[in-house]
Amino acid sequence: xxxxxxxxxxxxxxxxxxxxxxxxxxxxxxxxxxxxxxxxxxxxxxxxxxxxxxxxxxxxxxxxxxxxxxxxxxxxxxxxxxxxxxxxxxxxxxxxxxxxxxxxxxxxxxxxxxxxxxxxxxxxxxxxxxxxxxxxxxxxxxxxxxxxxxxxxxxxxxxxxxxxxxxxxxxxxxxxxxxxxxxxxxxxxxxxxxxxxxxxxxxxxxxxxxxxxxxxxxxxxxxxxxxxxxxxxxxxxxxxxxxxxxxxxxxxxxxxxxxxxxxxxxxxxxxxxxxxxxxxxxxxxxxxxxxxxxxxxxxxxxxxxxxxxxxxxxxxxxxxxx
Amino acid sequence: xxxxxxxxxxxxxxxxxxxxxxxxxxxxxxxxxxxxxxxxxxxxxxxxxxxxxxxxxxxxxxxxxxxxxxxxxxxxxxxxxxxxxxxxxxxxxxxxxxxxxxxxxxxxxxxxxxxxxxxxxxxxxxxxxxxxxxxxxxxxxxxxxxxxxxxxxxxxxxxxxxxxxxxxxxxxxxxxxxxxxxxxxxxxxxxxxxxxxxxxxxxxxxxxxxxxxxxxxxxxxxxxxxxxxxxxxxxxxxxxxxxxxxxxxxxxxxxxxxxxxxxxxxxxxxxxxxxxxxxxxxxxxxxxxxxxxxxxxxxxxxxxxxxxxxxxxxxxxxxxxx
Numbered sequence: 001x002x003x004x005x006x007x008x009x010x011x012x013x014x015x016x017x018x019x020x021x022x023x024x025x026x027x028x029x030x031x032x033x034x035x036x037x038x039x040x041x042x043x044x045x046x047x048x049x050x051x052x053x054x055x056x057x058x059x060x061x062x063x064x065x066x067x068x069x070x071x072x073x074x075x076x077x078x079x080x081x082x083x084x085x086x087x088x089x090x091x092x093x094x095x096x097x098x099x100x101x102x103x104x105x106x107x108x109x110x111x112x113x114x115x116x117x118x119x120x121x122x123x124x125x126x127x128x129x130x131x132x133x134x135x136x137x138x139x140x141x142x143x144x145x146x147x148x149x150x151x152x153x154x155x156x157x158x159x160x161x162x163x164x165x166x167x168x169x170x171x172x173x174x175x176x177x178x179x180x181x182x183x184x185x186x187x188x189x190x191x192x193x194x195x196x197x198x199x200x201x202x203x204x205x206x207x208x209x210x211x212x213x214x215x216x217x218x219x220x221x222x223x224x225x226x227x228x229x230x231x232x233x234x235x236x237x238x239x240x241x242x243x244x245x246x247x248x249x250x251x252x253x254x255x256x257x258x259x260x261x262x263x264x265x266x267x268x269x270x271x272x273x274x275x276x277x278x279x280x281x282x283x284x285x286x287x288x289x290x291x292x293x294x295x296x297x298x299x300x301x302x303x304x305x306x307x308x309x310x311x312x313x314x315x316x317x318x319x320x321x322x
Numbered sequence: 323x324x325x326x327x328x329x330x331x332x333x334x335x336x337x338x339x340x341x342x343x344x345x346x347x348x349x350x351x352x353x354x355x356x357x358x359x360x361x362x363x364x365x366x367x368x369x370x371x372x373x374x375x376x377x378x379x380x381x382x383x384x385x386x387x388x389x390x391x392x393x394x395x396x397x398x399x400x401x402x403x404x405x406x407x408x409x410x411x412x413x414x415x416x417x418x419x420x421x422x423x424x425x426x427x428x429x430x431x432x433x434x435x436x437x438x439x440x441x442x443x444x445x446x447x448x449x450x451x452x453x454x455x456x457x458x459x460x461x462x463x464x465x466x467x468x469x470x471x472x473x474x475x476x477x478x479x480x481x482x483x484x485x486x487x488x489x490x491x492x493x494x495x496x497x498x499x500x501x502x503x504x505x506x507x508x509x510x511x512x513x514x515x516x517x518x519x520x521x522x523x524x525x526x527x528x529x530x531x532x533x534x535x536x537x538x539x540x541x542x543x544x545x546x547x548x549x550x551x552x553x554x555x556x557x558x559x560x561x562x563x564x565x566x567x568x569x570x571x572x573x574x575x576x577x578x579x580x581x582x583x584x585x586x587x588x589x590x591x592x593x594x595x596x597x598x599x600x601x602x603x604x605x606x607x608x609x610x611x612x613x614x615x616x617x618x619x620x621x622x623x624x625x626x627x628x629x630x631x632x633x634x635x636x637x638x639x640x641x642x643x644x
Contacts, residue, residue, distance in 0.1 A: 051511070051517055054519075172519070181560075189373070196562065196564050197494070197519075197561065197562040197564070203560060206556045206559055206560065207552075208553075208555050208556055208582070210581075215555060215578065215581045215582045215585050217556065217559050224560075230529075233537060233539060234528045234529070237450055237539050238525060238528065239519065239561065241507045241518030241521065242518050259532075259537045260530070260537045263536055263537045
């Protein structure tokens with residue numbers, strides 16, 4: 001009888017060993033497997049019922065790459081070029097004029113207002129269904145400037161395995177990202193197995209309209225919600241209504257989500273991915289203008305959160321790499 | 323072989339007969355069962371994969387009663403009384419002064435601004451966890467003025483069976499209600515089996531704060547979103563990101579949700595509950611100031627949506643009734 005119990009107790013760890021093949025044996029993998037074994041051990045003191053096994057993941061830099069620029073910004077820039085023939089006035093209007101001349105730096109010199117203009121010009125003024133199709137078409141053709149791969153291939157294989165492993169362990173997995181919710185929902189189910197209703201992101205306002213008797217939702221050029229920093233726990237509460245027991249990020253934008261997750265009772269898993277592999281991906285942290293990891297890194301060290309080294313903890317980063 | 327196929331084809335209907343015991347045999351029940359059989363019939367032309375089986379339910383008047391006043395308003399009024407000793411200024415300040423004298427009509431004479439003041443005074447200025455506890459305590463003690471039952475017993479038994487039947491048929495069930503999201507989430511899982519992340523409602527703004535180093539979310543006295551009328555399809559898009567294939571309501575506030583649902587391709591189920599049973603519940607429709615059913619009723623007739631008569635389609639309304 002004892003032997004049988006022992007065998008069952010070993011199953012989570014054994015299953016995990018197979019479930020996370022792209023993770024090197026080490027402290028990070030061990031901490032993940034141990035956490036999952038504890039919260040799924042029925043009868044154990046750390047048991048968490050499946051309904052409460054909420055895991056939230058940042059997207060850019062956590063599930064897929066974010067260099068040399070956020071992929072959604074690459075989409076927006078490509079859309080500006082595609083729309084330019086219908087918008088002749090852009091030739092004399094910043095930030096579009098610089099963009100169309102290929103001067104990205106000049107275009108972005110306008111800071112947040114310039115980015116806002118680019119996003120609104122490319123993400124609003126159409127129905128949600130039209131936008132969905134535009135993103136779908138872009139993903140099918142656009143290529144990452146460094147690897148030449150489709151953006152949907154720029155996904156971190158160890159994280160895809162982790163998502164699957166958590167779901168197989170009764171977790172509900174959510175994306176909680178500063179990216180646009182309508183943008184991410186186009187690919188989240190296909191590349192991560194995360195359905196649209198489990199994607200939380202930044203959003204613009206929507207308007208219900210009857211067009212020739214047919215109801216549509218029009219994307220308005222007005223911000224509704226920014227799902228970053230303090231916005232992440234707010235987005236989690238608005239959308240999920242309960243506190244995650246596991247949260248995954250890679251930058252200071254994820255700090256408050258990790259703090260919020262850490263503050264609940266019982267076992268908790270907080271994990272930060274450190275981009276330290278210039279050869280296989282990119283190397284950046286405290287000084288980066290994209291995905292800056294500074295305050296969250298300090299807090300991870302002070303609070304014993306897991307810091308994953310992409311270089312040493314991951315056997316493989318992208319599925320297309322050997 | 324043919325016989326075997328025939329037997330399998332009959333299973334959904336047979337299972338449904340057991341799954342909906344509080345529904346009388348009739349057009350409404352038959353339409354529901356037929357719809358479910360079609361969309362779950364793998365290989366059939368109307369098959370819908372489980373991930374797309376989204377069903378949305380209004381709450382007040384659709385899943386539980388809403389007379390003689392919305393239960394959340396009853397909660398707010400009880401809270402005003404409970405908080406009055408700490409708010410001596412309310413004695414001279416409308417709408418609180420009238421309310422505290424027991425003059426509900428006088429208090430609500432101020433219209434929407436008065437209701438807004440009452441809601442904000444009782445739903446904001448505390449953390450989400452504090453609010454959750456307040457609602458929990460209220461539900462455990464408050465009683466419905468007509469039946470003397472707990473509000474959580476004022477749930478329509480046929481709808482609870484319908485929710486279960488849809489989930490057993492691979493549907494994901496959501497609440498899409500004008501009620502407050504933080505209010506409904508306190509009871510949705512317990513009384514409907516709907517987890518908090520599948521509840522969409524009206525909401526106030528939230529603020530992330532560290533209080534003595536502990537992260538909390540504070541409910542601000544500021545509206546964020548009204549999930550009613552045109553807001554319902556917007557709330558569905560913001561939260562779910564795909565169009566329901568079945569939607570259930572009882573009033574004009576549900577019209578746009580039903581229109582949005584009806585406009586998608588393939589099999590669709592749109593259902594409206596008509597409160598026509600004064601003896602067992604309440605009877606109201608076109609002239610009611612709560613749960614007015616007028617335009618949506620006309621459209622239901624014009625578009626062949628199902629209209630459920632509580633009187634003749636339901637054997638039983640509440641579980642506590644014989």
